[in-house]
Amino acid sequence: MFKQLLLWVGGAFVLLQAIQIEIPEPPKHIDPAKEIKASEKIMTMLQTSCYDCHSYETKMPWYGHVSPMSLEVKSHIKQGREAVNFQEWGNYDDAKKQKVYKGIVNTINFRMPMPMYLMLHEKAKLTKEQRDTIKQWAQSHMKEEEY
Secondary structure, eight states: OHHHHHHHHHHHHHHHTTOOOOOOOOOSSOOGGGSOOOOHHHHHHHHHHTHHHHSSOOOOOGGGGSTTHHHHHHHHHHHHHHHOOGGGGGGSOHHHHHHHHHHHHHHTTTTSSOHHHHHHOGGGOOOHHHHHHHHHHHHHHSOGGGO
16 A cells, blocks of 8 residues: 555656746846846845846756746746846836836835745845845835835
């Protein structure tokens, strides 16, 4: 009975490997002039805590290639890049940038970086002070009607 259960679980695991979410490959040439511009302090925080999902600089962990975890990881990266890719900032119009700044203000204290991500990426955790700094930075770029 136990052997059969192991075979079924093992077979399901193997079949799961056929299901993959593809994230678009980064362009061969990334124009550094299009990357978001901010102070060194802000850029360091963004690169440490946001770039894995919100840029082309994703450092894919080993479990990001093994289903079912890969489905979750790649889905988050794909959605993150669709929401904002800090290396494509120069391609965004003002309305998109304002939407992103507002999103940062609304999510930095509760949802970003994602708690699931933080469980496995200790260095990405932001202190309350760092969160407040990022929030103030984003607010400083928002137009008054966006408050």
